[in-house]
Amino acid sequence: MRKIFIYTLIFIFIFAATGCKGTEGSNPKKIEPQAEEKAMNEKELSLNIVTTDKLLYNMVKDIVRDRHYVDYMFVSKEKLWNYKYSEDSINNISKKDLYFYWGSGMEPWVSDFVDKLSKTKIGPINIARGIKTISFDRELKYQDITLKDNPYFWLNIDYYKVAMLNIKNAIQDKDSKDRVYYEDNFSKAIKDVEVYQKKLKEAADKLKEYTFVVDGDNLDYFLKYYGFKTIKIYNYGYQLTQTDIDNNLKLTDKLKDNNNVIFLYDSEQNKKANEEIINKFSLKTGQINIYSNDIKYTDMLQSNLITLESFINAK
Template sequence: MKKYICIILFLALSLTGCSITTNEDTKPKVKPKVNTTENLSIITTNKLLYYMTKDIVKENHDVDYMLLTENEQWSYEYTEDALNNIANKDLFIYFGADFEPWINDFLGDIKNGRVTSVNGSRGTKIVKLENPVEYGDATITDNPYYWMNPSNYKILMSNIKNAIQEKDPQNRKIYETNFNENMKELSELQKSADDNNELIDKTVFVTFGDTFDYLAQGLGIKLVKVYEDTDKLDIEEDLDQATSDEKSIIFLTDGVTLPENCRELINKYKMKRIKVQNYSYDSDYIELLDKNYEAINQAISEESE
């Protein structure tokens, strides 16, 4: 009888499985991580703006750029294929303020598509060129390098961040964090530059044209600007006063060929030439600004010795 009872119990357990527990059953169930973020397709007009956008999104989303060098911005002639390509992106980010002199026509020719265009210069403080530049039938009056003033750069980066947050609101905190980290780097760089304010006050900075207006704003320096039609006598009075005040005189250049009046002034006052840049395709903004500040700080330190 006992033998039959054991057999019946064994069969019951085998059929129901209710009282059999395995190690597999006790392991916690781990749900696979699902990335619900839509992978945005973002394109910028140039490489420097690409770096700025990457500082906001980091490794998220697909970011690309159209043009590499600054000269390409001025010689660019867009095609129907380019218009169609941009139309199918999620975000199209451009500097604005006439840095891309063809941008208004370009935007007007984009037909249909899902793209949202972002003007990085919106809300920034733009200064006018003393000598406007002709571009085809248009006249360029805005000085385009507004981002070299850190105050404008903050607004530019905020415009980029806000546009990405609108497209990907569920990750807005990530972009806010990345933005704040970038602003912290900028703040630390500015504090380092401020350490040389005393030497900057003992230096007169001369340059050709309006190229470095925003860089000067950021450093709090006043530029003596020379144009092709500038009479040297108008400049020499200021430089003679600087010499009598025992101030150093430094010439800021981006490497362009200088007109004769500039070369004569540089030679007469034995100015030290310092190369600085507003645009770079092989370094991001913080690196670009740091290189400029370092070049200026080194020059004024050497002149003060």
């Protein structure tokens, strides 16, 4: 009886010691393999994202920061415009998690390209979804495709905000556990843009008495957004008919005896092609940045603000 009692005490002591050891953490609680794998996957989730160009890349980076890997396809508008995709490029992009493209005519080839992507993994996102694009007054040709929509919708800052919302929502759908993180980054990016939006609106209001002469349709979003009075001619990059030449002369006749006229251009080539008109009427000139692959959107806004303010300072 005494032996049984001693053995019982020894057993209780060993059991208690083993239990305390586990409580102190040297024997952690066992995690089921499935739960452990799920926790690891959630912790290590990293999306592979690609955009068509660097301007769009910078927009995506404003949302994800360094949380995911982001890359872009093209370093210039010319390469973006003239791209001819291959089977290899289709297969390569199909392996990504998200593919962001402008969807407004900036990539004339993109509709066919997206159709051919394997949708098993990739999520193609048209960031112009929900934006009311405006049409070119003069349609453009890309190979056998007629381009009707003006692609530069981001010159309307409200449309830029819609595009950023589309980007943010797509990333949240892929990585829902970090929704708040992306929401915060989105809010900050929009606030940064709104600083320039306010200043640009104020500058534009001080230029309402001016008439702006432009060559072509590229600045339409900009001019309509700020409500500028406009005279539009067609010269640079167009095959002019005699009717075009006559119309241009009639339009520029309106410039006589008008001192409040400014010639806006989006490229040095555009300005050079119109030097005769600029010199004939002694027009003030200013460049509006409509696209640049190597700067952020806020830098573009700042550049355009400087241009408008220069006209105000020269009054």
